[in-house]
Amino acid sequence: MEPLRVAFLGPAASFSHQAAVESFGPSASLYPKLSFADAFASVQNTEADFAIIPFENSTNGSVVQTLDLLADRKDLYKDVKVCGEHYLTVHHCLLARKDAFPSNPPDYSSITKLYTHPQAWGQCEIFLSKHFKGVERQDVSSTSKAAEIVLKTPTELSAAIASKFAAEYHGLAILAENIEDKADNTTRFLVLRNVKSERTAQITFDQVKGPVIQERSELAVPRKTLISFLLRQNAPGALADALLVFKDHGMNLTSISTRPSHRQAWRYVFFVEGQRVLTDENKEAVDRILQSLRAVTDSCRDWGTWKDQLLRAQAENGSN
């Protein structure tokens, strides 16, 4: 079979790119997409086998752009489902051109300008206030773009705050590693596939992730399920009833998010994630939950079930 085609949120060397490489390995063909919507569309139209998109960050919360696409208000992504997740711990480095600061340890005082994404300034406050007080800061649309600007502006003595992955991709020197204030700032990505694709029916995301483990330990890995719904209008008590359905069918609620429905002001699309260890009793839980939800909702949708990767991620990071 030809290599797997994986879409990620660009530009090249973004954290999504890194997540794609970590999830799909070196043999996959990776395609940067300009927007979240382009990544979703590439799976719907089967131009890509999978897409990997950021869903939430442990410090900043939900990624609203992703929730808005999962709300799918215009029914554009009807064959898209979630088939996996990936956790990526966000580490920042100080990067510069390889020829710019030859001394070791590097002399920060000669750096006259810093580039990064606006969110990264706040994540590296301790390091910046120690070494870069009063130095000019330039906001850029992504950390990867910051690295690229530093590479392509040899007339400046500038540095970028970006990932080690971006340093390697752009061929920049790492002046300082792990300069973030919080060691456990982590982004969770969702992996999307098209349920009508024959290619991804043959090779699942779990098979991509690694060798299939023995059946017994396999079953012990908790499964997560994402379901979205829009409650009936003027139905007092409907939200509590809808959430109770998950509990009634053996699903432990792990997260709830909402977005405006855009049908009417103050009506929301709910996104509920539940978790369960598969048993004979709960193996039909998702179908039963959807059946019960239909009684209290105008619409509901099963976004898929996948293996919980959090325990694996925590073991690798040694945190939490």
Added chain:
Amino acid sequence: MEPLRVAFLGPAASFSHQAAVESFGPSASLYPKLSFADAFASVQNTEADFAIIPFENSTNGSVVQTLDLLADRKDLYKDVKVCGEHYLTVHHCLLARKDAFPSNPPDYSSITKLYTHPQAWGQCEIFLSKHFKGVERQDVSSTSKAAEIVLKTPTELSAAIASKFAAEYHGLAILAENIEDKADNTTRFLVLRNVKSERTAQITFDQVKGPVIQERSELAVPRKTLISFLLRQNAPGALADALLVFKDHGMNLTSISTRPSHRQAWRYVFFVEGQRVLTDENKEAVDRILQSLRAVTDSCRDWGTWKDQLLRAQAENGSN
């Protein structure tokens, strides 16, 4: 008594300013604050009697900055509570200097530059694509700031997209009114007070809003309550149990929001709003809910109870 002191999220002539004027009338002293945190702090330190802050928008969803302050992770706002709400329908106008476009109807083709907040471009797409294709656009931090720039740059033939309120405040001409795509784009504001303040204990927000109506119809107005909580760690089923508590005590869940707790990755602070019409049975509901929540949470907090203004707002706007 000296006039009520009300803090709002600045700059002057912002939508928060308009909400403050609509809620507190012309006799109150209004103070613009530079940040959401400054508005919260002004109530905690009793520099202001009330603060009015945006909580959610019917199109764009929750205002994350407000939720992060309500999470109160550093215990900075322990005496702050919600005592009311206000709905403001967002209408945009095209504004210019009064002397710049004397013809009537105004000649849009001579306008060479537009200023507004980034979100407003997307809210006025139909009008802009009809009249301003290809015209230079400059992002500004607020619509009110856009109006101010147009006023103070007489060398340009520019226009701002901002509110009628901002036009009146800055003395600009309104070239076109209600240029937004969606007529019912509404922002809900919360009114904050300090529970230890004697001044606001004497004059409540409800009394400010208007003459106190007869006791019977008064009781029929639904009450909203906001409660936040942090679940115990590793407690499967706790979220469903916590939400069930609201139903058990006669409270209809109307919204759920979450923010990262910053205590541990993937632990959230939940914000739950419930609604009830006061009865003899449910008059102690809030205390009972908090008591039950303590069994499944690490912490929980009553953010206050106030009169639901949605029906009143919908009647005024004639929408929904």
